[in-house]
Structure formats: structure tokens, C-alpha cells
Amino acid sequence: MLTLTDQNTITWFPACHTEDVPANGGVCVKYGETQIALFHFARRGEWYATQNECPHRMQMALSRGMIGTQQDEPKVACPFHKKTFSLATGECLTGDECSIKTYPVKVEEGKIFIGIV
Amino acid sequence: MKVVVIGNGMVGYKFCEKILSRASIELVVFGEEIRPAYDRVHLSEFFAGKTAEDLTMAGIEWYHENNIRLHLADPIVSIDRTAKKIHSHKGITESYDYLVLATGSAAFVPPIPGVDKQGVFIYRTIEDLEMMSTHARHAKTGAVIGGGLLGLEAAKAMLDLGISNTQVIEFAPRLMPRQIDDAGSAILRNKLELLGLKIHTSKNTSAILGDEVITGMQFSDGTSINVDMLVISAGIKPRDELAKLCGLETGSRGGIVVNEKLATNDPCIFAIGECALYNGMIYGLVAPGYEMADVVARNLAFLNSPAKITDDISKEVTAIEVQNPPSGGRGAFLGYDMSTKLKLIGIDVASFGDPFLEGENIRTVVFEDTMKGIYKRINIAADGTALLGGILVGDADQYNMLLQTCKNKMPLPANPEDLILGSRGGESAAGGGGQGLPDDAMICSCESVSKGDICNAVSAQGCETVDAIKKCTKAGTGCGGCIPMVKDLVLYTMKAQGKYVRNVLCEHFHYSRQEMFDLVKLHGLKSYDEVLDRLGTGDGCELCKPPVASILASLWGEMILKKGNDTAQDSNDRFLANIQKGGTYSVVPRIPGGEITPDKLIVIGQVAKQYNLYTKITGGQRIDLFGAHLNDLPEIWRQLIEAGFESGHAYGKSLRTVKSCVGSTWCRFGLHDSVSFAIRIEERYRGLRSPHKLKGGVSGCIRECAEAQSKDFGIIATEKGWNLHVCGNGGSKPQHALLLAADLDDETCIRYIDRFLMFYIKTADTLTRTATWLNKMEGGIDYLRNVVVNDSLGMSAEWEAEMQTLVNCYKCEWKEAIENPEIKKRFTHFVNAPEIKDPSIKFEPMREQKKVADWK
Ligand code: SRM
Ligand SMILES: Cc1cc2nc3c(=O)[nH]c(=O)nc-3n(C[C@H](O)[C@H](O)[C@H](O)COP(=O)(O)OP(=O)(O)OC[C@H]3O[C@@H](n4cnc5c(N)ncnc54)[C@H](O)[C@@H]3O)c2cc1C
Ligand code: SF4
Ligand code: FES
Numbered sequence: 001m002l003t004l005t006d007q008n009t010i011t012w013f014p015a016c017h018t019e020d021v022p023a024n025g026g027v028c029v030k031y032g033e034t035q036i037a038l039f040h041f042a043r044r045g046e047w048y049a050t051q052n053e054c055p056h057r058m059q060m061a062l063s064r065g066m067i068g069t070q071q072d073e074p075k076v077a078c079p080f081h082k083k084t085f086s087l088a089t090g091e092c093l094t095g096d097e098c099s100i101k102t103y104p105v106k107v108e109e110g111k112i113f114i115g116i117v
Numbered sequence: 118m119k120v121v122v123i124g125n126g127m128v129g130y131k132f133c134e135k136i137l138s139r140a141s142i143e144l145v146v147f148g149e150e151i152r153p154a155y156d157r158v159h160l161s162e163f164f165a166g167k168t169a170e171d172l173t174m175a176g177i178e179w180y181h182e183n184n185i186r187l188h189l190a191d192p193i194v195s196i197d198r199t200a201k202k203i204h205s206h207k208g209i210t211e212s213y214d215y216l217v218l219a220t221g222s223a224a225f226v227p228p229i230p231g232v233d234k235q236g237v238f239i240y241r242t243i244e245d246l247e248m249m250s251t252h253a254r255h256a257k258t259g260a261v262i263g264g265g266l267l268g269l270e271a272a273k274a275m276l277d278l279g280i281s282n283t284q285v286i287e288f289a290p291r292l293m294p295r296q297i298d299d300a301g302s303a304i305l306r307n308k309l310e311l312l313g314l315k316i317h318t319s320k321n322t323s324a325i326l327g328d329e330v331i332t333g334m335q336f337s338d339g340t341s342i343n344v345d346m347l348v349i350s351a352g353i354k355p356r357d358e359l360a361k362l363c364g365l366e367t368g369s370r371g372g373i374v375v376n377e378k379l380a381t382n383d384p385c386i387f388a389i390g391e392c393a394l395y396n397g398m399i400y401g402l403v404a405p406g407y408e409m410a411d412v413v414a415r416n417l418a419f420l421n422s423p424a425k426i427t428d429d430i431s432k433e434v435t436a437i438e439v440q441n442p443p444s445g446g447r448g449a450f451l452g453y454d455m456s457t458k459l460k461l462i463g464i465d466v467a468s469f470g471d472p473f474l475e476g477e478n479i480r481t482v483v484f485e486d487t488m489k490g491i492y493k494r495i496n497i498a499a500d501g502t503a504l505l506g507g508i509l510v511g512d513a514d515q516y517n518m519l520l521q522t523c524k525n526k527m528p529l530p531a532n533p534e535d536l537i538l539g540s541r542g543g544e545s546a547a548g549g550g551g552q553g554l555p556d557d558a559m560i561c562s563c564e565s566v567s568k569g570d571i572c573n574a575v576s577a578q579g580c581e582t583v584d585a586i587k588k589c590t591k592a593g594t595g596c597g598g599c600i601p602m603v604k605d606l607v608l609y610t611m612k613a614q615g616k617y618v619r620n621v622l623c624e625h626f627h628y629s630r631q632e633m634f635d636l637v638k639l640h641g642l643k644s645y646d647e648v649l650d651r652l653g654t655g656d657g658c659e660l661c662k663p664p665v666a667s668i669l670a671s672l673w674g675e676m677i678l679k680k681g682n683d684t685a686q687d688s689n690d691r692f693l694a695n696i697q698k699g700g701t702y703s704v705v706p707r708i709p710g711g712e713i714t715p716d717k718l719i720v721i722g723q724v725a726k727q728y729n730l731y732t733k734i735t736g737g738q739r740i741d742l743f744g745a746h747l748n749d750l751p752e753i754w755r756q757l758i759e760a761g762f763e764s765g766h767a768y769g770k771s772l773r774t775v776k777s778c779v780g781s782t783w784c785r786f787g788l789h790d791s792v793s794f795a796i797r798i799e800e801r802y803r804g805l806r807s808p809h810k811l812k813g814g815v816s817g818c819i820r821e822c823a824e825a826q827s828k829d830f831g832i833i834a835t836e837k838g839w840n841l842h843v844c845g846n847g848g849s850k851p852q853h854a855l856l857l858a859a860d861l862d863d864e865t866c867i868r869y870i871d872r873f874l875m876f877y878i879k880t881a882d883t884l885t886r887t888a889t890w891l892n893k894m895e896g897g898i899d900y901l902r903n904v905v906v907n908d909s910l911g912m913s914a915e916w917e918a919e920m921q922t923l924v925n926c927y928k929c930e931w932k933e934a935i936e937n938p939e940i941k942k943r944f945t946h947f948v949n950a951p952e953i954k955d956p957s958i959k960f961e962p963m964r965e966q967k968k969v970a971d972w973k
Contacts, residue, residue, distance in 0.1 A: 016948045024646075024657075025684030025691075027948035028955075035957070038948070043646070043656045053957075057972045060700050060957045064688050068658030070624070077659035079688030079696055084659070 010104065012113040015049075021112070026076065028052050028063035029114060036103060036114055037063035039087060041074055048087035049103035049114045054078040055092075062100070118421045119143040121203060121213040123193045123359065128390030128406035129219030130154035130174045135411050137183055139418035144185045145211055147203075149192035150242060153177055158403050158595070161270050163246045164277045172243070196363040198383055215385050215417060218373060219410075220356035222391040222399070226349050227262075231325030237347045240271045249348070253278040256345035260284045260334060262322055263350035264292040266459060271348045272314055284315040284342065286334070288351075291318055296457060296468040300485060301510040304492040308464045308511065355392045355399055368394040377449040379413050387413045396452060403595070404562040405453035411565060412450045419448075454524060454562075458516050465513035470506025470523040471496065479505070482534050486511075493537040495519070501529060504536065517602050525558045560602050563595025571603060575610040583607065620882055623660035625653045630808065630883045634668050643673060645685035663687040664883040667770055670806035671878050674926040676933050677769075677806070678940050689768035692944065693930055694750055697743060699958050699969035702750060704730065704742040705767035706757050707803060710777040710795035710815075711738030720760040728753055731966045737774035737812070739765060744967060746954040751944050754931040763929035766804060770884075772811045775799035776824065780817030780834070787817035788834040794863065795823070798832075801867065802874065804927050808881040808890075811874070815839075826854045829887040830870055835859065839866045843873055843901070846888035855891075855898045858906050868917060872905045875916035 015029040015038055023042035028035055035052035052060050057080060065076045067087065074087040084093045090102040104115035120136070122129050125148030133144060148154070155172040163172065170176075180187040191207045202212045224239035226232055236256070238249050253259075259280040261272045264287030275283040285292075291302035292309075306316050325347065326333040333343045355372040357365075366374040366382045372394025379387045379395075389409035391401060400406065456469035474496040475481065484493045491511035497504055504523045509516055519536060521527065530536065554560075556569035574580040574589045583604050587593050593600045620629040628636065633652065642648045648665050649657050662685040670677050677683075677690055689695050694702035706721070721740055725732045728749050730742040745753055754764075766772060777795030781787030795815040802811065814825030815832045825831025831842040837860040845854030858869055881890040894900055903909040934940045945951040959970040 020948050022684050022943065023681055028946055030947040030950045030953065033956075035947075035955075041656070043649075057698075059698075059972065060955055061688075061696070064692070064696070066659040066662050066684070066687070068625075068662065069656040070658060072655065074656070075658070082659060 010115040010117055012106065013116055015112045015114045018107060018110050018112060024067060026063040026065065026067065028060070031114070031116065035060055035063075037065075037076070038105065038112065038114065039063075039067055039076065041067060041087070044074065046074065047105040047107060047112065048074065049105045050076070050085065050087060050090060051101040053100075054080060054083065055098045055100060056081060056083045118214050118417070119145070119212065120215045120217060120417060121211055122146045122217045122219055123203070124148065124219035124221055124356075124390070124392070125150070125154045125187065125189070126219060126221045126390065127154055127157055127174065127403055128221070128410050129217070131407045132217055132219060132389060132410035132414055133180075133183075133185055134175075135414035136417060137185075139414055140421045142417070142421055144183075145213075146180070146185055146187045147191055147193050147205055147211075148187070148189045150244075151190045152243070153180065153187065153189065155243065157241070160240075160243070160246065161274050161277075163243060164250070164274050169243050193359060196359060196386075198363050198386070201385065213385075215387065217413060218360060218381075218386065218388040218392055219390045220359065220388075220392045222353040222355045222401070224349060225352040225354040227322075227351055229322050229325055231327070231331070232349065234325055234327050234331045235329055236327075236331035236345060237325060237349065240267060240274070240348050240350050246274075249274075249346075250278060252346055253280060256280055258282040258284075258342075258344045259346040259348070260286055260342065260344045261348045261350055262286050263352070264289070264316065264318065265295065265350065265352070266293060266457070268348075268350035269293070269309070269459075271350050272309075273312075275346070275348065276313065280346065281313055282315075283313070284317060284344070285309070286320050286322060286336075287316070287318045288321055289318065292316065293466065296472065297466065297508045297510060298473060298494065300483070301466075301492045301494065301508045304485070304487070304490050304510045305464065305466060307487075308490050312464075353391065353399070353401055355394065357392055360388065360392075368397070372399050377451060378416055379409050379450055389413055395450060398452075400453055400455070402453075402455065402457065404565075405450075405455075407563060407595075408453055408565060409450050412448065415448055454520075456520050456523075458513055465509060465511060465516075467509040467513040467516040468507070469516070469520045470504065472506045472508045474505050480533075482537065484534075484537050495533065495537055497529065497533050501533060504529060504533070507537075509537075517599065521554055521558050521560075525555055527553060527555075560606065561590075561592035561595065561599045564591040566590045566592035568606060571606045572610045575607055576614055581607060581611060622664060622883070623658055625649065625655045625657050625661050626665075628652065630664055630668070631880050633665065634672070634879055637665075637668050638672055643669065643675070644680040645669070645682050657685070659687075663690070663770075664808075666690065667806045667808065667883075671923075674923045676928065676930060678930075678934065683940070683943070692747065692750065693764065693768060693934060694745070695768045697969060698972055699960075700955055701744045701746055701958055701969065703767065704745050704750070704753055704757070705735070705739060705765035706762035707765040707799070708739040708774075709799040709803075710775060710792050712777070712792055712796060717760060717762065720757065720762075724753055724756050727756075729967065731968065738776050739774060741767070744960065744969060746958070747944055747946050748951070748954050751935045751941050755935050758929065758932050758935070764804070764931040766930075769804075769806065770809050771804060771806050772799070772802040772813070775802075775813035775815060776828070777814070778816050778822035780815075784817055786820060788836060789817060789839070791815040791817035791823065791832075791834060794832065794839075797863075798867070798870070801924055802870075804930065805874070805878075805923060807874070807878045809884050809886045811887070827851065828854060830854070830873065832866060838862050841866055841869055844887040844891040844898075846886050848886070850888075852888045852892075857898070857902055868913075869905055871920040872913050872916050873901075875920055876901075876904060876912075 013031055021027050021040040026037050026039040029038050037050050037052040039048045052063050054062050059080050061079050062076055064079050067076045075084045075093055077084045085100050090100040092099055106113045120142055125146050154174045191205045193203050194206050195204045202210055204210050224241050236252055239245055259275040261268050264285050272283055272285050291299055292305055321337040322334055323337045324335040325331055331347055333341055335341045357367045357371055357373045360373040361367050373388035373392050375388050375393045375395050379389050381388055390406035458467035478499045480497045480499050482495050493509050495507035503526050554568050558568045560568050570590050574586055580586045580589045586603055593603050621627050636652055645665050666682050666685045683691055725742050731744050733741050735741045775795045775798045777792045780791030781789050812828045813830045814823040814828040816823040816825045817834050825833050826842050827845045827847050831854045833840045839861045840859045841857045842854035843857045846852045877887055946955040947953050960967040961970050
């Protein structure tokens with residue numbers, strides 16, 4: 001959860017429109033040289049953003065992964081070797097791969113903003 | 118109590134592990150090698166890329182954590198038995214209450230002139246292997262002295278090191294003289310020669326030639342050969358030098374003499390593993406060594422138990438009742454079965470019990486197939502009561518069962534030959550699983566885990582997977598040979614507990630794939646979300662999405678990316694292409710039967726050139742274009758489709774290729790037109806979604822150039838029609854297809870394939886190829902034949918009709934994808950910069966084409 005002070009230091013970057021993102025899937029957003037994976041978990045009415053690079057083999061692929069839950073924890077599975085990461089915390093849920101960075105997301109009038117801290 | 122262990126090899130380590138679990142004692146270990154004990158049995162895997170670390174039994178931390186004082190690279194140089202002290206090379210003196218010698222053995226090097234030359238190696242430690250691989254870089258020809266278990270392993274290692282010209286020199290008239298007989302050895306020899314090894318038997322090396330470095334070998338029969346590298350593997354020599362020095366009794370041919378408690382003639386000193394000579398025998402295998410470690414650990418733990426008041430230690434040791442072990446299990450070592458199965462070169466070789474038994478009271482059954490290179494022999498008591506031993510070469514699948522039958526004196530089937538010929542005529546094989554075994558049957562001999570232990574772990578401790586069993590009992594953590602048996606026992610115990618072994622998809626669906634298939638059909642569900650709402654809980658995951666998407670496709674034949682099903686597809690299906698290292702995709706247009714016109718070849722060339730794609734002929738008789746950016750896929754496919762190509766479904770769990778041979782149109786032996794039939798079949802089943810991928814083949818005659826018998830369905834022309842074979846498989850565990858029906862006309866053949874495929878699609882588990890599906894089917898091929906040919910389930914008409922519906926609604930997915938703007942728009946890397954390709958993708962040039970840069 002974001003605290004008020006965080007809110008102040010966040011830059012909200014307009015990424016795309018809601019209809020650009022497939023329901024229950026992801027897309028990749030270009031923010032300067034950074035690649036961010038943006039997911040629309042339509043079943044839960046939630047949006048998530050994480051780094052696009054999978055830390056396992058440094059592949060720019062998480063946005064193309066399948067999303068789902070594990071014991072109610074939202075997660076994404078990398079298409080390469082199916083390592084999974086929590087969308088909420090970025091923690092790796094399969095073994096000891098390092099965790100991934102997550103970003104806050106907000107939707108306003110059909111536009112999606114990713115928060116860069 | 119203070120125990121000092123000399124030697125930190127496999128058995129020395131196992132002793133530490135065993136005693137820790139039983140008693141708290143002061144433990145000090147001295148090892149001569151520079152690293153802690155490692156898995157010598159799998160030493161050769163060092164050449165297959167395993168590191169010393171991978172092979173380590175337990176890291177140094179483990180010794181710390183368990184308060185074991187470990188001294189590495191510090192061999193013990195003398196033992197003072199009166200003072201009960203030992204002295205190390207580095208000058209450490211340590212006293213002991215009990216001393217355990219686990220000094221193992223060294224390679225036996227025969228006194229041939231020249232063995233000290235450079236380029237001559239032994240094969241025992243990681244250092245030996247490191248030196249070998251350095252030398253091998255400049256070597257072209259190699260030889261191994263010794264055609265036994267280790268020699269052949271070393272020969273294979275030489276091949277792996279790139280020395281394709283490798284010869285094996287064996288002194289005896291046959292290979293593996295201690296394990297297999299002449300006939301078995303002849304078959305093994307043939308197989309090894311096919312691998313490119315040259316074998317010499319009855320050959321005695323008289324000198325090793327060369328100045329400083331080896332250049333050749335001279336034999337006593339006057340012949341000689343040139344070699345750049347030699348490995349000597351002529352047997353082992355127990356490391357008993359320390360024992361001798363302090364006056365312990367040793368055997369005339371080496372080894373420290375021990376009794377059934379592994380005590381030497383000094384009751385405070387034990388010897389275990391390959392240095393111990395029990396009953397005139399050195400056990401050169403790890404399992405008996407582990408058993409010895411266990412016996413000593415048990416007995417020392419008993420002596421250390423608070424209940425025992427120790428005044429005269431030497432009496433205590435001998436006082437332990439052999440038959441009445443103090444702490445359960447065996448308190449004495451009573452010899453060990455020397456049965457072995459080799460992990461050799463992809464050739465199965467095994468022997469068990471007494472492989473060579475002969476004589477009046479023995480009935481020997483032999484099966485030999487020189488074409489396939491299979492030899493099996495079993496020795497049975499003449500009255501048919503017991504299996505006494507045997508040999509398996511070329512196919513050792515039955516090894517575990519036979520070994521158990523032999524060791525546990527289990528009753529034999531009425532026709533003992535069934536034991537090696539397997540079940541013929543569809544009845545279940547004699548002793549097909551672990552069910553029939555007594556509870557104390559040893560399943561994992563490396564870790565001494567019995568059937569009872571495993572079943573107990575399942576029922577009392579809730580271990581319901583092989584991994585859980587491994588953790589809880591250690592079974593299967595040694596050589597791994599028992600894992601199929603363990604798996605069997607887990608399932609069997611769960612079933613016996615009345616647990617319906619539910620092969621559920623994942624936490625979101627409590628149904629098996631087969632149940633899901635029926636339910637989705639019954640409720641007429643068409644999208645992943647509907648299926649989840651109706652049949653599942655939660656929000657789905659990567660385990661249930663692809664199988665559900667596949668079921669939907671098999672049932673309704675709708676475009677797989679519609680109805681929101683796109684994000685339920687595996688990444689490959691979602692983008693209709695296989696994702697490659699680096700994040701690019703491959704493009705595989707369908708080339709039915711492998712037939713292609715020059716014009717189409719030119720188009721493939723042009724497209725590949727335009728998009729700078731790496732091209733390769735695949736193993737499936739078509740062409741793969743690798744390295745396409747996601748953004749380029751629609752345009753690449755637009756051009757291919759315009760030229761008459763369609764999707765090859767290389768990305769889907771669906772029909773791949775139907776391989777053909779040229780057949781009667783050109784081939785002088787061809788009986789029918791196999792190409793036309795292959796094309797017809799490939800076009801019939803293209804796009805069909807199934808539990809796993811499907812491959813077919815059609816050969817124009819029994820020479821079988823299309824390798825149809827390695828396919829899920831394989832068709833071979835006969836004088837009268839086609840023979841249909843099913844459930845073949847390549848992959849890691851190849852299996853030949855079995856004949857389903859003979860001499861069929863075109864139409865009947867296709868009808869049978871329709872039925873066969875529908876039956877498979879409806880009943881197989883996710884990601885189960887047809888071969889595995891059949892292996893699990895009760896009644897096997899006979900049952901399948903009854904269903905498909907004799908319509909025993911009465912489903913044939915329905916299945917044929919369903920298949921026809923799917924055939925009729927086939928459309929090229931790529932054509933639909935590029936024509937549908939909603940789908941097409943997903944083929945971009947950046948949603949907010951659709952024109953930019955993924956800048957992180959890097960290529961490198963290679964042989965006039967490109968390859969993807971290696972990943973980190
Ligand atoms: C391209 C090709 C190798 C080549 O350069 O020749 C190939 C490449 C791949 N194979 Fe294969 N296999 C290829 C022929 C084969 C063959 C030979 C054949 O079909 O005659 C076999 C053994 C025959 C068989 O399947 O029974 C084969 C057995 C496998 C297996 C093991 C299947 C099994 O039952 O155990 C896998 C793994 C899997 O599917 O789970 C696999 C998987 C793969 C994957 C898809 C691995 C992956 O997930 O990325 C490779 C991706 C290729 C790509 O991106 O296009 N490939 N693969 C061949 C493509 C044939 C084609 O035209 O479609
Ligand atoms: C290539 C290869 C393949 C094999 N394959 C199989 C197989 O498939 N199946 C099977 O059952 N067995 C196999 N074996 C045999 C198996 O590895 C041995 O049976 C097992 O390693 C014996 O264990 P050990 O602890 O008795 O001896 P070792 O593992 O030899 O350990 C003895 C240790 O003691 C050290 N030592 C000796 N003297 C002293 C001293 N004075 N002071 C301190 N340390 C000392 C040695 O340096 C060594 O590290 C294979 C062996 C090799 C080499
Ligand atoms: S054999 Fe392995 S490496 Fe080669 S293509 Fe098939 S899956 Fe890839
Ligand atoms: S690269 Fe992501 S799991 Fe391997």
C-alpha cells in the first residue's frame with residue numbers, strides 16, 4: 001500500500017489505454033530505456049506492473065507470461081522456464097530466483113498510469 | 118566417545134551421516150583429497166558438465182553444522198594402536214576411542230614398462246579427470262586398458278572428450294568378464310562397436326611407447342597401435358598401507374581383514390568400504406559400503422548409549438549379538454549382493470544374483486536377438502521355485518523386478534520365461550509392479566530403503582510424491598535406478614489406502630484432464646473464463662490454462678485466440694510461434710509430407726533474407742526460420758500465406774508433421790505412393806489440438822525410410838495395403854510403435870486413425886504422448902486394438918463424426934490472425950511504441966547466418 005508521502009514522490013507515467021491491454025494478460029510498456037510489464041488481471045479487477053525482464057535468464061519476457069494465482073497470491077509465469085513471481089510483492093514463488101521490481105498502477109478515465117518512484 | 122574416521126570418500130561420509138543420526142559423539146575426519154567427499158559413482162558426469170560442486174555429497178558447512186572436525190588434504194601417515202593415537206601428514210596428532218578406516222581403494226596399475234609416461238591416466242578422482250580433459254585437447258587417438266565396468270565407462274568418457282578413435286584393450290577373452298557371459302559379452306561388443314569403439318580382447322599390453330609422452334602401445338602378440346592418450350582401468354587395489362604399517366591383518370591380495378561387525382583384529386579399529394576385506398572379498402560397489410557404514414554406526418551408537426557402562430570396550434564389540442541387533446536393522450554385515458546395472462553409454466547392461474550358474478539343478482532360459490542387440494539370461498532352480506541369477510544386455514527394463522524376485526525368493530510364474538519375455542497375450546506381466554514384494558524387500562539399495570519404509574512414508578507421513586519420498590527416506594537419491602519402482606509404490610500405497618489418486622490439474626480445478634474434457638463438453642463451455650466459473654475456483658494459473666485451452670480447441674475447433682482464450686494459451690500458442698532464447702520467435706510453415714515445389718522454396722528463401730532469419734532444415738522434413746521479432750511475425754506470415762503456405766503448428770500441442778519417404782512414385786522398392794498418403798493424412802489432422810504433440814509417418818515399404826515406427830501413428834505399405842502402427846515416440850525415452858492393424862485400405866486406415874486420435878485426445882493426461890498413454894493403459898495394445906478395431910466401447914461412429922467436424926472447421930490460424938485487427942495488434946513488443954522492436958535482442962554472426970547471443 002502506498003502512503004501519502006510516497007504519493008508525493010511518485011511520477012505517474014501515462015502508459016496506454018485500458019483497451020490496449022488484453023483481459024487477464026500483459027503488455028510491455030516502454031518508459032525511456034526501461035521495459036515495464038503491465039498486467040490487467042480482469043478477473044480480480046486489478047492492475048499490476050513489474051519489470052519486464054525475468055531475472056532467471058535475463059529475458060525481456062514477463063509481459064508475455066500467463067498470469068494467475070497461487071493460494072490467492074496474484075502471480076505471473078515467465079514463458080521461458082515457468083518461474084513464477086508475485087505480482088503484488090515481486091517475490092519469486094518458485095525457488096530462489098531473485099525478486100522482481102513492482103510498480104504502482106492507477107487507472108483514470110480509461111487511461112493507465114504507472115507510478116515511477 | 119570419540120571416533121576418528123580416516124578417509125572422506127563416499128563411504129566415510131556416509132558413516133558420518135549415519136552415526137550423527139544415531140548418537141552424539143565427538144567426530145574427527147581426515148581426508149587426503151582436497152575436497153569433501155563427492156559422488157564417485159557419477160564421476161563421469163564431470164565430462165557432461167557437472168562441476169565438482171554438483172558432485173559433492175555435502176559441503177564443508179555441513180561438517181561445521183554437525184560439529185565434525187574435518188581435515189582435508191591431510192592424509193594420516195601412521196596409527197599408534199597402543200596409545201590409540203593417529204598422526205597426520207601435516208603433523209596433527211589425534212587420540213581416539215574408536216577408529217574407522219574408510220580409505221577406499223586406488224586404481225590398480227599393472228607393472229607395464231612405460232606406465233609413468235605423460236598421457237597415461239587412471240580414472241578415480243576429480244583431479245584425474247581434470248588432467249585427462251587438459252590432455253585430451255591435443256589427443257586424437259585414445260585407448261583404455263581394461264574392458265570391465267570402469268574401463269568401459271572411461272572409454273565412453275574418452276568419446277565424450279571428442280576422441281572418436283578410442284580402443285578398448287581387454288586381457289580376458291570377453292568384456293566385463295566378472296558380470297556377463299560370452300554370449301552377453303558378444304552382444305555388448307557389437308553395440309559398443311556401433312558407437313565407434315574398437316574392442317580388442319585376449320590382448321596383453323607389454324609396453325607403453327614414446328619418449329616422455331605416450332605415442333603408442335606394444336602388445337605381447339607382436340602387434341602395436343598408435344595412441345596419444347591412455348587410461349588404465351585394470352581393477353582396484355584396496356588402500357591398506359596404513360593398516361599394514363600398524364600391524365592390522367590384511368589379505369594376501371590386499372584389503373583389511375574384517376569380521377561381520379567390520380572390526381579388524383584390533384577391536385577398536387573398524388574398516389569399511391572398498392578397503393575392507395570381508396570373507397575374502399572386496400566389494401567394489403557403493404551400496405555394500407553404505408551397508409558397512411550403517412552396521413558400524415549402529416554398533417558404535419549402541420556402545421555410546423547411556424544404558425551401557427563401558428569398562429572393557431573390546432569385549433563390548435564382540436558382545437553385540439549378531440542376530441539380535443541392538444538398535445533395530447542389521448547389527449552385522451553378512452555379505453552383499455553384487456548385482457549391478459550399468460549406467461553405461463546408453464546401453465543397458467545388468468547382472469544380478471549369480472549370473473553364471475550352471476549344472477544339473479539349474480535351468481537356464483536365454484533370449485537372444487542379435488538384430489536388436491538384446492541378450493537376456495535367467496538361471497532358475499530346476500524345480501522352478503526360485504530365480505537365482507541372470508544377465509541382461511541391450512534391454513534391462515526388467516532389472517529391478519528380477520533383482521527383487523531373486524533377492525526375495527519370490528514365487529515364479531508358471532512359465533518362468535515370462536520373466537524376461539514380458540507378458541505376451543495381454544495378461545499383466547508377472548510381478549509388473551512393486552505390489553507383490555514383501556515389506557522388507559530392499560527397493561533402494563544405495564540407501565537401504567525397504568518397501569516397508571516407502572509405504573510407511575506414504576501412509577504415515579503423507580509423502581505422496583517421489584520428491585517427498587526422496588526427502589523423507591533418501592530412497593532414490595543415490596544412483597536413481599529405483600525411482601520407477603518408488604513411483605509405483607507411492608501410487609499403489611495411496612490406492613490401497615482408498616485414496617483415489619486424483620491427477621488433478623492444479624489448485625484451481627479438482628478434476629483430471631479426462632474429467633475436465635467430459636465436463637466441458639457436457640456443459641458446452643467455450644471460453645477459459647466460463648470453464649473456471651463453472652468448474653473451478655480462484656483465478657487460474659499457468660498449470661490449468663493451457664490444458665483447458667487445448668480441450669476447448671479439441672472440442673469446438675474454434676480459432677484458439679478468440680473468446681478471450683488468447684491469454685489462456687501458453688506463450689507459444691498465444692503468439693502462434695515458438696519463443697526462442699533471447700525473445701525472438703521461429704516461423705515454421707507447413708510442408709505436408711515434406712514435399713515442396715521449387716517456387717515455394719524460393720519464397721522461403723526470400724522471406725528469410727528479407728527479415729534476416731536463420732534457416733535450418735528440421736528433423737521433421739520442413740524448414741524452420743529462426744530469429745523473427747514479434748513485430749515482424751504478421752508481415753512474414755502475410756507473405757508466406759500469399760505464396761500458398763499455412764501455419765505448421767510447430768508451437769502447438771497439435772499435429773506436427775507426417776513424415777514421408779519418396780515411395781512408389783520414384784523408389785524402386787516402393788509398394789504404394791507414400792507421399793500422397795502422407796500429405797492426405799497431414800492435411801486431415803493439421804491444427805488438431807491434443808494433450809501433447811502428434812507426429813506421423815508413412816513409409817512406402819518395410820525398409821521404413823520415413824521412420825514411421827517412431828511416430829504416434831506410423832503407416833507402412835505392404836503388398837496388400839497399409840500396416841498401421843501406433844504409440845511410437847522419439848524424445849528422451851524412445852519407444853517403437855506397435856502394430857495396431859495390418860493390410861488396411863486407405864479409408865479403413867484413416868478411420869482407425871480417427872478413432873485412435875479421438876480416444877487419445879479424450880482420455881490422456883496433459884502433456885502425455887501416445888506412448889506413455891499406452892504404457893499406462895490397462896490391457897495395453899490389445900485393449901487399444903479392441904477399442905479401435907473391434908469398437909468394443911461402441912464409440913467409433915461418434916468419434917469418427919467428431920473428427921470429421923474438426924476436419925471440416927479447420928482454418929489456418931495465421932491467416933485468421935493477420936486478417937483480424939484485434940488479434941494482429943497483439944504482435945508488438947511495446948504497447949506504447951508499436952513500431953519499435955525489442956532493443957534488448959542481440960544476434961551474433963555464425964557461418965554466414967546469425968545466431969542469438971548467449972544468455973547470461
Ligand atoms: C526444430 C526442431 C529441431 C531441428 O532443428 O530439427 C525441434 C525443435 C524443438 N523441439 Fe523437437 N524439434 C524437432 C524435431 C523433433 C523430433 C524429430 C521428429 O519429429 O522426427 C523429435 C523426436 C520425435 C518425437 O517427438 O517423438 C523431437 C522431440 C522433442 C521433444 C520430446 C518429446 C517427447 O515425447 O519426449 C520436445 C519436448 C516437448 O515437446 O515437451 C521437443 C521440443 C522442441 C522445442 C519446441 C523446444 C522448445 O520448447 O522450445 C524446439 C523448438 C523449435 C522451434 O522453436 O521451432 N522436441 N523434436 C525439429 C522440428 C521438427 C518440425 O519440423 O516440426
Ligand atoms: C569412475 C567410477 C565409476 C563407478 N561406478 C560405480 C557404480 O556405477 N556403482 C557402484 O556401486 N560403484 C561404482 N564405483 C565404485 C564406488 O565409487 C566405490 O565403491 C566407492 O566410492 C567406495 O567408497 P569408499 O569411501 O570406500 O572409497 P573412496 O570413495 O575411494 O574414498 C576413500 C577416500 O579415502 C582417502 N584416503 C585414502 N587413504 C587415506 C589416508 N591415509 N588418510 C586420509 N584419507 C585417505 C582417499 O583419498 C579417498 O578420498 C565407481 C567408481 C569409479 C571410480
Ligand atoms: S533436441 Fe533439445 S536443443 Fe535440440 S531442438 Fe530439440 S529441444 Fe531444442
Ligand atoms: S528466463 Fe524466465 S524462467 Fe527462465
